[in-house]
Amino acid sequence: VNRSLIPLGLTLLFLSNASGAFGAVVTFRATGDNGPIDVTAAVYHKESGDYVSLNSVCAQIGAACAVQPTRLQIDFHGKSCWVRTNDKQVNASLSTFSLEKPVLRQAEDALVSVGDVGPFFQKAFGLAMSKTTARSAEEPANTDPSRLDDEPPLSEIEVPASDRLALDSIVIDPGHGGSDAGASGQTVKEKDLALVFAETLKKELESTLKLTVVLTRQDDKALSMVERADIANRSEGDLFISIHSGASNSPNASGFELFYSTPAGSLRVDRSGVADSRVASLRRTAKSKAIAQALETAMVKAADSRARGTHEAPIRQFNSLSMPGVLIELGCLTNTGEEALLQTEAYRNKLAKAIASGIDAYIKGGAGQ
Ligand SMILES: [Zn+2]
Numbered sequence: 001v002n003r004s005l006i007p008l009g010l011t012l013l014f015l016s017n018a019s020g021a022f023g024a025v026v027t028f029r030a031t032g033d034n035g036p037i038d039v040t041a042a043v044y045h046k047e048s049g050d051y052v053s054l055n056s057v058c059a060q061i062g063a064a065c066a067v068q069p070t071r072l073q074i075d076f077h078g079k080s081c082w083v084r085t086n087d088k089q090v091n092a093s094l095s096t097f098s099l100e101k102p103v104l105r106q107a108e109d110a111l112v113s114v115g116d117v118g119p120f121f122q123k124a125f126g127l128a129m130s131k132t133t134a135r136s137a138e139e140p141a142n143t144d145p146s147r148l149d150d151e152p153p154l155s156e157i158e159v160p161a162s163d164r165l166a167l168d169s170i171v172i173d174p175g176h177g178g179s180d181a182g183a184s185g186q187t188v189k190e191k192d193l194a195l196v197f198a199e200t201l202k203k204e205l206e207s208t209l210k211l212t213v214v215l216t217r218q219d220d221k222a223l224s225m226v227e228r229a230d231i232a233n234r235s236e237g238d239l240f241i242s243i244h245s246g247a248s249n250s251p252n253a254s255g256f257e258l259f260y261s262t263p264a265g266s267l268r269v270d271r272s273g274v275a276d277s278r279v280a281s282l283r284r285t286a287k288s289k290a291i292a293q294a295l296e297t298a299m300v301k302a303a304d305s306r307a308r309g310t311h312e313a314p315i316r317q318f319n320s321l322s323m324p325g326v327l328i329e330l331g332c333l334t335n336t337g338e339e340a341l342l343q344t345e346a347y348r349n350k351l352a353k354a355i356a357s358g359i360d361a362y363i364k365g366g367a368g369q
Pocket residue numbers: 001002175176182183190244245
């Protein structure tokens with residue numbers, strides 16, 4: 001697992017905002033490696049000033065933000081920082097610095113003051129992020145009330161049954177590769193296990209479900225996230241499955257885990273077509289979730305290890321995908337028992353068959369609706 005990709009226990013502000021709470025919005029432009037990213041965040045008015053959700057900002061720039069009861073940690077491009085809630089001091093890998101205002105806890109989220117957003121990401125990650133516009137609740141940007149209707153609440157995002165059936169070609173992405181080894185166990189590296197398993201899964205899906213399967217890599221080479229998404233999009237896959245395995249500080253941690261990605265796109269929509277991409281993204285997320293759940297159900301039946309659940313998380317790589325995506329952590333390499341298990345062909349076959357039967361169940365479930 002790449003911890004900068006997968007924040008555990010993250011909740012989504014996107015979804016709570018999608019159900020309402022428009023009005024005060026602030027936008028930033030982050031200048032990242034792959035060009036500018038526009039970030040839009042709802043403004044929360046607090047006694048000490050205006051704040052925005054760190055979860056929301058992080059999700060949009062592809063950073064992982066894990067909010068714990070008394071502190072939060074953000075991972076971005078291999079750099080990391082943490083800050084206690086109600087504290088101004090940020091402990092980052094680059095430096096330790098102080099914010100103007102303390103970071104606040106709000107439900108499962110953390111809030112940072114609007115004025116601190118730029119300095120925070122600049123000092124912690126070297127990411128230039130400047131405020132592009134600010135709107136107040138008194139001066140709502142949404143001057144056309146019908147615009148709010150452009151974005152349906154997530155509960156109304158449905159995946160048509162015909163769309164469910166369209167799973168003819170699958171792109172399997174063996175995680176990591178080349179100089180990026182991923183997690184390491186005693187004897188196996190995540191990148192190697194991912195490739196071996198991807199090949200097993202490919203054969204299984206081709207033989208039992210007669211699906212067309214494309215691998216993003218067939219040897220030990222490094223691929224960027226953009227390259228992986230490009231390969232998937234060019235091959236016009238109906239589903240992207242990224243294969244990973246995890247590591248933990250606790251040697252007892254074990255089990256498999258599934259993730260699907262937070263919807264991409266901005267919170268606000270307009271009539272210039274952005275609304276459509278947002279809805280498309282929401283629909284992709286809904287479909288990814290349904291598939292991940294079907295896979296989990298099948299894997300629970302077959303696997304010899306613990307089920308750690310299916311989670312939503314901002315997976316930056318998936319933002320550029322034109323198809324639904326699921327990330328599977330096969331198990332935990334720092335658990336010696338599970339590492340040994342994953343190195344047996346019999347167990348890998350078992351997991352591959354389970355994933356195939358989960359896809360089959362999903363397709364048949366669609367047919368039954
Ligand atoms: Zn990984």
